[in-house]
Amino acid sequence: MHGYSGDKQAYLTRLRRIEGQIRGLQRMVEEDAYCIDVLTQVSAATRALQAVALGLLEDHVRHCVADAISTGGPEAEEKVKEASAAIARLVRS
Amino acid sequence: MHGYSGDKQAYLTRLRRIEGQIRGLQRMVEEDAYCIDVLTQVSAATRALQAVALGLLEDHVRHCVADAISTGGPEAEEKVKEASAAIARLVRS
Amino acid sequence: MHGYSGDKQAYLTRLRRIEGQIRGLQRMVEEDAYCIDVLTQVSAATRALQAVALGLLEDHVRHCVADAISTGGPEAEEKVKEASAAIARLVRS
Amino acid sequence: MHGYSGDKQAYLTRLRRIEGQIRGLQRMVEEDAYCIDVLTQVSAATRALQAVALGLLEDHVRHCVADAISTGGPEAEEKVKEASAAIARLVRS
Numbered sequence: 475m476h477g478y479s480g481d482k483q484a485y486l487t488r489l490r491r492i493e494g495q496i497r498g499l500q501r502m503v504e505e506d507a508y509c510i511d512v513l514t515q516v517s518a519a520t521r522a523l524q525a526v527a528l529g530l531l532e533d534h535v536r537h538c539v540a541d542a543i544s545t546g547g548p549e550a551e552e553k554v555k556e557a558s559a560a561i562a563r564l565v566r567s
Numbered sequence: 568m569h570g571y572s573g574d575k576q577a578y579l580t581r582l583r584r585i586e587g588q589i590r591g592l593q594r595m596v597e598e599d600a601y602c603i604d605v606l607t608q609v610s611a612a613t614r615a616l617q618a619v620a621l622g623l624l625e626d627h628v629r630h631c632v633a634d635a636i637s638t639g640g641p642e643a644e645e646k647v648k649e650a651s652a653a654i655a656r657l658v659r660s
Numbered sequence: 661m662h663g664y665s666g667d668k669q670a671y672l673t674r675l676r677r678i679e680g681q682i683r684g685l686q687r688m689v690e691e692d693a694y695c696i697d698v699l700t701q702v703s704a705a706t707r708a709l710q711a712v713a714l715g716l717l718e719d720h721v722r723h724c725v726a727d728a729i730s731t732g733g734p735e736a737e738e739k740v741k742e743a744s745a746a747i748a749r750l751v752r753s
Numbered sequence: 754m755h756g757y758s759g760d761k762q763a764y765l766t767r768l769r770r771i772e773g774q775i776r777g778l779q780r781m782v783e784e785d786a787y788c789i790d791v792l793t794q795v796s797a798a799t800r801a802l803q804a805v806a807l808g809l810l811e812d813h814v815r816h817c818v819a820d821a822i823s824t825g826g827p828e829a830e831e832k833v834k835e836a837s838a839a840i841a842r843l844v845r846s
Contacts, residue, residue, distance in 0.1 A: 477602045485596050493589045500582045509570045509627040513653045516620040517660040520613055524660070524844055527609040532837035534602040535814065540829065543822045550819065558811035560606045564844055565803055566752065567610040567617070617751055625744035628721065633736065636729045643726065651718035657751055658710055659845065663788045671782050679775045686768045695756045695813040699839045702806040703846040706799055710846070713795040720788040746792045753796040753803070 477533035488526055495519040527564050531557070570626035581619055588612040620657050624650070663719035674712055681705040713750050717743070756812035767805055774798040806843050810836070 478485055496519060502512050535557060542553040571578055589612060595605050628650060635646040664671055682705060688698050721743060728739040757764055775798060781791050814836060821832040 476599055478596070478605070479599065482596060482599075486593055489589060489593045489596065493586060493593070496582060496586045496589055500579055500586070503571065503575060503578050503582065506569055506572065506575075509623055509631060510649055510653050512571070513620055513623055513627070514656065516616055516623070517653075517656040520616050520620070520657075520660045523609055523613050523616065527606055527613070528837065528841050528844060530602055530606055530609070531840060532833065534606075535818070535836065536830070536833045538602060539814070539818075540822045540833070543819045551815070554811065554815045554819070556603055557814065558807065560603050560610075561810060561840055561843075562807050563607065563610040564613075564840075565807060567613045621744065621748050621751060624747060625740065628725070628743065629737070629740045632721070632725075633729045633740070636726045644722070647718065647722045647726070650721065651714065654717060654747055654750075655714050657747075658714060662785055664782065664791070665785065668782060668785075672779055675775060675779045675782065679772060679779070682768060682772045682775055686765055686772070689757065689761060689764050689768065692755055692758065692761075695809055695817060696835055696839050698757070699806055699809055699813075700842065702802055702809070703839075703842040706802050706806070706843075706846045709795055709799050709802065713792055713799070716788055716792055716795070720792075724788060742789055746789050746796075749793065749796040750799075753799045 477535075477537035478530055481529070481533065485526065485529070488522070492519060492522050492526070495522065524564070531560065531564070534560075570628075570630035571623050574622070574626065578619065578622070581615070585612060585615050585619070588615065617657070624653065624657070627653075663721075663723035664716050667715070667719065671712065671715070674708070678705060678708050678712070681708065710750070717746065717750070720746075756814075756816035757809050760808070760812065764805065764808070767801070771798060771801050771805070774801065803843070810839065810843070813839075 495515065499512065499515055499519065502515065539553045539557055542550045588608065592605065592608055592612065595608060632646045632650055635643045681701065685698065685701055685705065688701060725739045725743055728736045774794065778791065778794055778798065781794060818832045818836055821829045
């Protein structure tokens with residue numbers, strides 16, 4: 475079980491919607507949609523992906539990192555470092 | 568014809584690969600992959616989407632904005648404003 | 661003369677305000693302000709800096725890139741590539 | 754005492770360096786530096802600010818959030834939500 479397990483179906487629904495947005499982008503390019511309209515949809519898909527990431531991260535801190543901290547020992551610090559590296563990747567992507 | 572028309576097939580290939588990344592994310596969630604591994608893949612898909620956006624934007628300035636500037640008149644300023652708004656959405660997404 | 665020359669004083673005013681925000685951050689750290697409050701101010705300063713960047717970029721496309729396109733020749737393509745690289749740095753920072 | 758207290762001097766040094774970068778930007782604008790060179794320095798200052806934010810956030814999770822989790826009770830969940838909101842502001846700025 476992981477941090478997001480309780481919301482698994484909700485995450486799958488969001489990821490399927492994002493898959494639909496990406497297929498919509500392919501249709502726009504195939505039908506020669508105007509560049510700026512394509513870019514607007516790319517920004518919307520990017521924001522949707524980042525919202526999924528922020529949700530996963532919150533669930534991860536609430537469950538996995540919290541469990542490691544409650545247990546204590548070296549794993550707590552390891553989990554904090556791992557989560558921080560994931561946040562850094564997210565901020566820079 | 569739009570800025571990206573010359574590279575249409577390349578953009579479609581990249582968008583299909585991103586669609587594959589999103590389906591891969593769904594599989595990871597279904598199979599209860601570790602949160603941080605899911606997050607790493609979300610960051611990779613986000614970066615791939617942003618690379619598509621940067622390519623579309625470069626093609627747009629090179630063709631659509633450049634054409635409007637060469638023609639002159641109020642449309643040139645309109646295109647510059649429109650491109651700037653798209654860049655702002657991209658930076659903030 | 662550059663793209664931002666007409667708004668030089670406005671840019672200097674904005675940069676001085678950002679300098680004030682950074683000094684405010686130093687005071688907060690010196691006075692042991694709560695981490696989250698410091699982070700909120702860091703986000704505000706980051707957004708202010710990005711707004712300056714978006715303004716400079718719009719002015720640059722409107723003037724420098726447009727001039728190069730009007731003149732034509734290899735410099736036009738060079739300016740488009742240079743602006744695209746700056747946009748990419750901005751999106752990824 | 755807060756999460757960053759142990760590294761207070763290091764954070765102050767980094768913030769003073771960023772203040773120097775912002776003053777350097779003012780000089781560049783005053784001396785009519787080329788737009789793209791100004792933009793490159795704005796990106797560098799933005800990255801430096803985000804690195805400070807990522808450090809503060811890591812320290813905050815390691816100390817403040819961890820303490821609240823160890824203590825337990827409603828404050829633990831409150832701290833997780835507060836940290837998540839700060840991460841979201843950071844990702845979107």
